[in-house]
Amino acid sequence: MLNIRNRVETFSSYLERGGMDAAVIMLPDHQYYLTGFKALIYSRPIFLIINKERSTLVVPGLEELHAGQSAQVEEVKVYYEHPEESQTQHMSLVESVVKGNAKGSTIGLDFANAPTSLYQALTYWGYQVKDVGQELVRMRYVKEEEEIAMMKKAGELVNLALETSLKACVENVSELEVDAKGNAALYAKASRDYPGSTLDTIVMSPSGKERTILPHVFSNTRRFQNGDGVIHSRQVALNGYRAELERTIFIGKPNDDQQKMFDLATKAQKMALDFIKPGVSASDVDQVTRNVFQKAGVADYAVHRTGHGLGISAHEEPYIRFDSDLLLEEGMVFCVEPGIYIPGIGGFRHSDTVILRKNGAELITHYPTAIDSLTFA
Numbered sequence: 285m286l287n288i289r290n291r292v293e294t295f296s297s298y299l300e301r302g303g304m305d306a307a308v309i310m311l312p313d314h315q316y317y318l319t320g321f322k323a324l325i326y327s328r329p330i331f332l333i334i335n336k337e338r339s340t341l342v343v344p345g346l347e348e349l350h351a352g353q354s355a356q357v358e359e360v361k362v363y364y365e366h367p368e369e370s371q372t373q374h375m376s377l378v379e380s381v382v383k384g385n386a387k388g389s390t391i392g393l394d395f396a397n398a399p400t401s402l403y404q405a406l407t408y409w410g411y412q413v414k415d416v417g418q419e420l421v422r423m424r425y426v427k428e429e430e431e432i433a434m435m436k437k438a439g440e441l442v443n444l445a446l447e448t449s450l451k452a453c454v455e456n457v458s459e460l461e462v463d464a465k466g467n468a469a470l471y472a473k474a475s476r477d478y479p480g481s482t483l484d485t486i487v488m489s490p491s492g493k494e495r496t497i498l499p500h501v502f503s504n505t506r507r508f509q510n511g512d513g514v515i516h517s518r519q520v521a522l523n524g525y526r527a528e529l530e531r532t533i534f535i536g537k538p539n540d541d542q543q544k545m546f547d548l549a550t551k552a553q554k555m556a557l558d559f560i561k562p563g564v565s566a567s568d569v570d571q572v573t574r575n576v577f578q579k580a581g582v583a584d585y586a587v588h589r590t591g592h593g594l595g596i597s598a599h600e601e602p603y604i605r606f607d608s609d610l611l612l613e614e615g616m617v618f619c620v621e622p623g624i625y626i627p628g629i630g631g632f633r634h635s636d637t638v639i640l641r642k643n644g645a646e647l648i649t650h651y652p653t654a655i656d657s658l659t660f661a
Contacts, residue, residue, distance in 0.1 A: 286320060286428070286430050286431070287428070287430070288318065288319060288320050288356040289356070291317065291318055291423065292318055292334060292339055294423065295307070295318065295334060295419070295420070295423065296334060296335065296336040297336075298416070298419050299334070299335070299336065299392055299416070300336055302390075302392070302414060302416075303388075303390055303414075304388075304390045304391060304392045304414055304416070305335055305385070305386035305387055305388040305390065305391070306333055306334060306335035306382060306385040306386040306391055306392065307333070307334050307335075307391065307392030307393065307394075307416050308331055308332070308333050308378070308382065308391060308392070308393055308398065308402065308406070309331075309332040309333075309334065309394055309416075309420070310329070310330075310331065310332075310394060310397050310398045310399070310402065311394055311396075311397040311420075312325055312330070313596045313597045313600075314332075314394065314397070314420045315330065315332045315341075316524055316596055317420075317423070317424060317596055318332060318334065318339065319332060319339065319341065319355045319356055319357050320354060320355065320356045321341065321350070321351055321354045321355035321356075321357075322524065323343075323347045323350055323351070328344035328346065328347075328365075328374075329344075329374060329399075330342065330343050330344070330347065331374075331378050331381075332357075333378070333381050333382060333385055335385040335386065337358075337385075338357075338358035338359065338385065339356075339357040339358055339359075340357060340358065340359045340360070340361060340381050340385065341355050341357050341359075341360045341361070342361045342362075342363065342374065342377055342378055342381060343360060343361070343362055343363075344362070344363060344364075344365065344374070345362055345363065345364040345365060345366075345369070348360065348362045361377055361381055362377075363377050375405055378402075378405070379405070379409060382406070382409070382411075383409070386411065389410070389411060389412055390411060390412045390413070390414055391406050391411045391412070391413055391414070392413075392414050392415070392416035393406065393413050393414070393415065393416065393417075394415070394416055394417035394420060395415040395417050396417045397417065421600070421601045424593075424595055424596070424600060424601075425593070425601065425602060425613065425616055426613055426614070426615040426616055427595055427615050427616070427617050427639075428615075431525055431595060432615070432617070432639055434522055434523055434524070434525035435525045435526065435527055435594070435595070435617060435637070435639070435648060436527075436648050437478070437522050438520045438521060438522040438525055438526055438527040439527035439529075439637060439648035439649050441470055441473060441474060441483075441520045441522060441527070442470075442518050442519065442520040442527045442528065442529045442637075442649060443529060443649055443650055443651065444466075444469055444470060444473055445466035445467065445469055445470040445485070445487070445518055445520060446466060446516060446518050446529050446530075446531065446651055447466075447651060448465050448466045448468075448469040448470075449462050449463060449465050449466030449487075449489070449516055449518075450516060450531070450533060450651075450658075450660070451465070452465040452466075453508065453514065453516075453533060453535060453660040454508070454535070454660060454661065455507075455508055455509065455510050455535055455536070455661075456507050456508065456509075457507060457508055458504075458505050458506060458507045458508075459488075459489040459490065459491055459503035459504055459505070459506055459507075459508075459514075460503050460504065460505055462489050462503075462508075462514075462516065463487045463488070463489055463503050466487065466518065467485065467487065470483070470485060470520060471483070474522065478522060478523075481522055481523050482521075482522075482523055482524065483520070483521070483522060484519075484520070484521035484524075484526075485518070485519065485520050485521070486517075486518065486519040486598060487503065487516075487517065487518050487519075488500075488501060488502060488503050488515075488516075488517050489503045489514055489515070489516045489517070490503070490514070490515055490631070491506055491508050491509075491512045491513070491514040491535075492506065492509065492512045492513070492630070493512075493513065493627075493628060493629060493630040496513050496514065496515050496532075496625070496630040496631035496632075497625040497626065497627055497630060497631045498625075498631070499587075499588065499623065499625060499631065499633070508535045509535065510535055510536040511534075511535065511536050511537075511538075511539070512534070512535040512536075513532060513533070513534055513535075513538065513542055513546075513630040513631070513632070514532070514533050514534070514535065515530060515531075515532050515631055515632075515633055516530065516531055516532075516533060517530040517633075517635065518530065519598055521596075524596055525595060525596065526594050526595065526596070526597075526598065526637075527594070527637045527648055527649055528594060528619045528621075528635050528636075528637050528649070529635060529636060529637065529649040529651060530621060530633055530634055530635035531634055531651055531653070531658055532546060532549065532631070532632045532633055532634060532658065533658040533659070533660060534546075534655070534658065534659045534660070535660055535661075536659070536660075536661065537659065538655065538659065541629045542629065542630060543655065545582070545624060545626060545629055545630070545632045546632050546655055547655075548576060548577065548580050548582065548624065548632070549622065549623060549624055549632035549633060549634065550634060550653050550655075551576055552572075552573040552576040552577060552622040553573070553620060553621070553622050553634045553635075553636070553653070554653070555572050555573065555576060556569055556572050556573050556590055556591070556604075556620050556622060557620055557636065557638065557645060557647070559572045560604075560612065560618065560620065560638065560640065560644075560645050561612070561640060561643070561644045561645060562611075562612055562613055562614045562616075562640050562641075562642065563611060563612065564611070564612055565608070565609050565610060565611055565612070566602055566603065566604045566605065566608035566609070566610045566612060567605070567606055567607065567608050567609055569590055569591070569604045569612075569620075570589060570590040570604050570605050570606045570608075571606065572590075573586070573590045573622035574586060574590075574606070576622075577622075577624060582624055582626065585624045585625055585626045586622065586623065586624050587623075587625060588623060589603050589604055589605035589606070590604040590605070590620060590621070590622045591603070591604035591618045591619050591620040591621050591622075591635075592604065592618065592619055592621075593616065593617065593618055593619075594617050594618065594619050594637060595617060602616065604618060604620070612640055613640065614640055614641060614642055615639070615640060616639075616640045617637065617638070617639050617640070618637070618638055618640070619635050619636070619637055619638075620635065620636055620638060621633055621634065621635035621636075634653055635649075636649045637649045
């Protein structure tokens with residue numbers, strides 16, 4: 285059971301030290317971290333308002349029962365979209381909650397995620413506004429053991445899904461069909477082993493030299509051809525916590541250029557996984573992989589950071605990139621995923637999820653990286 289109350293108390297203490305009486309939080313992932321509640325949000329905003337005494341969720345009527353059942357808060361306030369109820373304007377309800385919770389003149393707001401209209405409303409109501417976004421991000425850097433336990437279970441699921449999809453990789457199968465094979469195994473196991481749980485999955489399998497150089501592209505109906513490289517990428521979240529696993533594979537024997545670039549990407553990732561541990565800087569980990577690409581003369585094609593934090597969000601801080609001097613800590617969780625994308629040859633990337641432990645990195649994703657294990661007829 286996640287200790288939501290400790291998190292809220294830690295955040296409330298931060299507000300008090302910063303001279304803020306309350307904060308309004310809009311990012312769904314931050315709200316989940318501080319309440320255990322997360323809903324599908326389309327056009328109806330949800331607000332979390334926290335002060336040292338209470339947490340209040342302001343939700344649309346569609347989410348009233350859901351929030352009442354799931355949210356670890358002192359109160360849920362509801363706005364409606366029909367004339368049978370008097371409270372139909374969400375901003376007037378937010379105003380009443382804020383003014384009831386904030387006795388002083390300063391409110392915290394996550395500048396990176398709050399709409400400008402909310403900032404304008406708070407200032408119109410007479411409050412000064414301070415950014416609390418980076419504190420919320422920092423609170424999520426180091427994972428609690430309960431969070432890590434869920435991520436390990438997600439790792440088991442993503443391992444199964446990737447392995448099942450790769451077994452379906454043959455000439456003339458489509459990217460979407462490959463994704464579907466792993467999804468079916470994933471859904472079946474989660475339904476059997478984790479009753480009452482939620483599942484979120486991200487999957488893509490760009491194939492061929494034109495599509496694998498697009499690091500983030502949806503799978504489509506393209507069919508694998510002999511000689512294709514494929515980057516099969518998966519994330520699975522179980523009850524809100526994620527693991528990621530990616531492998532570059534080949535349909536038929538790779539040519540010399542493909543083999544060379546595959547070997548470089550594999551070497552870069554292995555060196556980063558061997559190097560990463562508490563006490564080293566994020567930039568030093570990034571440089572380990574960049575050194576491999578620089579020595580081979582392909583650094584211009586290594587167009588993204590070596591990795592990113594993982595937890596509730598698909599990508600979250602801290603990031604493993606060249607300009608971060610952050611010292612890594614025990615309990616942080618990262619995807620380590622250096623890649624290169626070369627027009628005319630293709631893209632090459634492996635990703636694994638690692639937990640930083642006292643003596644190094646604990647992998648929670650597992651699939652071979654040897655090219656023989658990743659070549660399919």
